[in-house]
Amino acid sequence: MGDRGETREITVAVMGQPNVGKSTLFNILTGRNIHVANWPGVTVEKHEGWRLYRGYSIHFVDLPGIYGLSASTLEEVIARNYLLSGKPDVVLVLVDSTIPERTMYLLIEVLELFPKTIIVFTKADLAHAHGVHINPSILSHRLGVPVVMVSSVTGLGFYELLDTIVKVYEGRVGRRDVLRVDYGELEAFIDGVVEAVEGSEVSKQYPVRWVSVRLLEGDSELLEKVRACCGEDVVRKVLGIRDEVIRIFHRRPEELFALKRFNYLNNLLSKAVVRVGRLGIHRFFDKLFLNTLYGPFISLAFLLLVFIIVFTLNTGFPLNIVFESMGLSELACFLEDYSLGSLMEYAIGFLGDLVGSAVPGNQEWLHSLVVDGVIGGVGAVLAFLPLIFLVSLFLAILEDSGIAPRIAVSLHILFKRIGLSGHAVFPIVLSLGCNVPGVIATRATPSFRERLRLITTLAFIPCQARLVVVLAFASAIRGVYGLAIVLLAYLVSFTVFAIINKLLLVYDVRRGYSEEPELLLELPPVHKPLPKVVWWLTWDSTKHFLKKAGSIIFLLSIIVWFLLYYTPALEPASSPSESIGALLASVFSPLLYPLGLDSRQAWMMTFALMVGFIAKEAVIGTLSIISGEEDMATALRGVIGLNDAQIASLTLFTILYVPCLATIAVVYMESRSWKTTLAVIALMMATAYIVSVLAYLISIAFT
Numbered sequence: 001m002g003d004r005g006e007t008r009e010i011t012v013a014v015m016g017q018p019n020v021g022k023s024t025l026f027n028i029l030t031g032r033n034i035h036v037a038n039w040p041g042v043t044v045e046k047h048e049g050w051r052l053y054r055g056y057s058i059h060f061v062d063l064p065g066i067y068g069l070s071a072s073t074l075e076e077v078i079a080r081n082y083l084l085s086g087k088p089d090v091v092l093v094l095v096d097s098t099i100p101e102r103t104m105y106l107l108i109e110v111l112e113l114f115p116k117t118i119i120v121f122t123k124a125d126l127a128h129a130h131g132v133h134i135n136p137s138i139l140s141h142r143l144g145v146p147v148v149m150v151s152s153v154t155g156l157g158f159y160e161l162l163d164t165i166v167k168v169y170e171g172r173v174g175r176r177d178v179l180r181v182d183y184g185e186l187e188a189f190i191d192g193v194v195e196a197v198e199g200s201e202v203s204k205q206y207p208v209r210w211v212s213v214r215l216l217e218g219d220s221e222l223l224e225k226v227r228a229c230c231g232e233d234v235v236r237k238v239l240g241i242r243d244e245v246i247r248i249f250h251r252r253p254e255e256l257f258a259l260k261r262f263n264y265l266n267n268l269l270s271k272a273v274v275r276v277g278r279l280g281i282h283r284f285f286d287k288l289f290l291n292t293l294y295g296p297f298i299s300l301a302f303l304l305l306v307f308i309i310v311f312t313l314n315t316g317f318p319l320n321i322v323f324e325s326m327g328l329s330e331l332a333c334f335l336e337d338y339s340l341g342s343l344m345e346y347a348i349g350f351l352g353d354l355v356g357s358a359v360p361g362n363q364e365w366l367h368s369l370v371v372d373g374v375i376g377g378v379g380a381v382l383a384f385l386p387l388i389f390l391v392s393l394f395l396a397i398l399e400d401s402g403i404a405p406r407i408a409v410s411l412h413i414l415f416k417r418i419g420l421s422g423h424a425v426f427p428i429v430l431s432l433g434c435n436v437p438g439v440i441a442t443r444a445t446p447s448f449r450e451r452l453r454l455i456t457t458l459a460f461i462p463c464q465a466r467l468v469v470v471l472a473f474a475s476a477i478r479g480v481y482g483l484a485i486v487l488l489a490y491l492v493s494f495t496v497f498a499i500i501n502k503l504l505l506v507y508d509v510r511r512g513y514s515e516e517p518e519l520l521l522e523l524p525p526v527h528k529p530l531p532k533v534v535w536w537l538t539w540d541s542t543k544h545f546l547k548k549a550g551s552i553i554f555l556l557s558i559i560v561w562f563l564l565y566y567t568p569a570l571e572p573a574s575s576p577s578e579s580i581g582a583l584l585a586s587v588f589s590p591l592l593y594p595l596g597l598d599s600r601q602a603w604m605m606t607f608a609l610m611v612g613f614i615a616k617e618a619v620i621g622t623l624s625i626i627s628g629e630e631d632m633a634t635a636l637r638g639v640i641g642l643n644d645a646q647i648a649s650l651t652l653f654t655i656l657y658v659p660c661l662a663t664i665a666v667v668y669m670e671s672r673s674w675k676t677t678l679a680v681i682a683l684m685m686a687t688a689y690i691v692s693v694l695a696y697l698i699s700i701a702f703t
Helices: 022-030 074-084 105-111 124-130 136-143 158-169 184-197 201-205 208-216 220-230 232-249 253-272 282-289 295-315 319-325 329-337 340-358 364-382 385-401 403-418 422-433 435-444 448-460 464-474 480-510 531-565 580-585 589-595 599-612 618-627 632-640 644-656 661-671 674-701
Strands: 007-016 034-038 045-053 056-062 090-096 117-122 132-134 147-149 273-275
Touching (some): 007 074, 007 158, 022 034, 022 045, 022 056, 022 117, 056 158, 090 158, 105 117, 117 124, 117 136, 117 158, 136 147, 136 531, 184 220, 184 232, 201 208, 201 220, 208 220, 208 253, 220 232, 232 253, 253 273, 282 295, 282 403, 295 385, 340 385, 385 403, 385 464, 385 531, 403 422, 403 480, 422 435, 422 448, 448 674, 464 644, 480 644, 580 599, 589 599, 599 618, 599 644, 644 674, 661 674
Parallel strands (some): 007 056, 007 090, 117 147
Antiparallel strands (some): 034 045, 132 273
């Protein structure tokens, strides 16, 4: 590693088979800041480039396109010798996403030699269109190295790749040792060569197992090095073991090792890659969703239907309201009582009673911490786990089946009116699950100005965490008005998103940024959703929620319990109004007086909203701890004493203000601007406050 002034340098070798998109990626990573020379002693060109990133000067070295490390060609000799030289700090091995089975063999050979490797899947924008589904998480877990999906067309993954290079260099992710492939019946022969060369100069320079395998494969260059440092006796022993392999298996060792690597690779890909073909009704879906006249409305109706099904399965809502209005009260109650959400609440309540009975009665603080703090706070959030799972499941089905990209194309017509393209659909759909991946997904947006507008406004899209709060608040509003407040909350969120995007577009046009939104998207085949792929996508989203509940929400629940259980003098509070939390919230609680809240109501809601700034789901857990009630209807109406107008206005405030601290962090990460980040916070807080006050004034005017 060298230094350029005070900037630390990371040397990165870029490898891949021919035609995997290596040159294009190299040019983009270096910004075409390239130096061209020849490799020492040969006429093969050597391309080098640099990029400054996060305090590092990343030095990219483009190695010749090769199929393996057998050193059978001049290009393979150059690539292998460069790896063996110890100069690279990190190696990128490029794999074609459309044909991973044919382009990953080199990766296995590199991992056997060099652990600090990153797998880069190129042409990621084309994979789904070719019917190829790749699960990077499985590959990363099984191989122990990071996996990054990139696209030179859309820009997907480039910043993630640069971040990953830094993380691997710093040792925060990646392998610590080389990959060990199980060669089965050949292992005994490998051990024999290891015993012969172990302790020699060659084994000190390179991984001894790799040296042994290469010697068995007949590597003449390594054999000469062994002869020079170990003598002729060791060479004869190695050649004798190689001849024994040929005698027993009647095949050359290099063929046997290659076969074993391909078997290893095929087994790996069978777990992480799925291929599909087109359905016969492919054209039907194209006509349905891609029609310029009615396609956008069908897409919107389709998405609405999906969410109605999800809500009904989770809470019985809104179908229970329909049955109630038809006089089918028993059926409505059945839907509510045996919905997935209700069953989850019963299970959490049972757990609370069970754990509460096990805590010693003389330890009041411990009982309160465990039952009211941990189970009350985390349990109130986990009650919505079925909802998160179902939303993720249906979105995964739409994505995997090929319907989601068609919805993106059909909505492109509508989005153009507010300065967005169909590329915005995917970040928006992701944001319905979580705003963090939604903001990150804007990297695939070709237009810089459109991407900046999306980064600024995507946080207005209601994520699942805010949906949790909205449904909890809506449960406190009886009858059809509960359904109305949910629909209103979503309608207001998307309306605000559209209006602000339109205003930002007008601002851009006046400044001379008048680029036409374009959609660069190759449609994948419509096919029957594959259970394996749907599970991959669903589990990734659900896992994110569970990790949040098990870490952030757990920690917040304990902090909230502490702030509400103790007074500023660190004595147990006789009521929450005397607690540290009440004192902190009282500073900002007057801001809620325009919503008709008195001082007692205001500090409770203010404290919950303050905690929700860190993680929105925590609003429910906090209110549960404050009120001592797990049922939000009882907590909001019975204990806190809010009316319908106040609940409705607070629902709108909750769905519009900052979703969570993680979203703000990723806005800064993607915009690289504190000015933009602070502007997003100010914009959301001001919008949420103005809308909620107007909603309250309108509500009381009509009641």
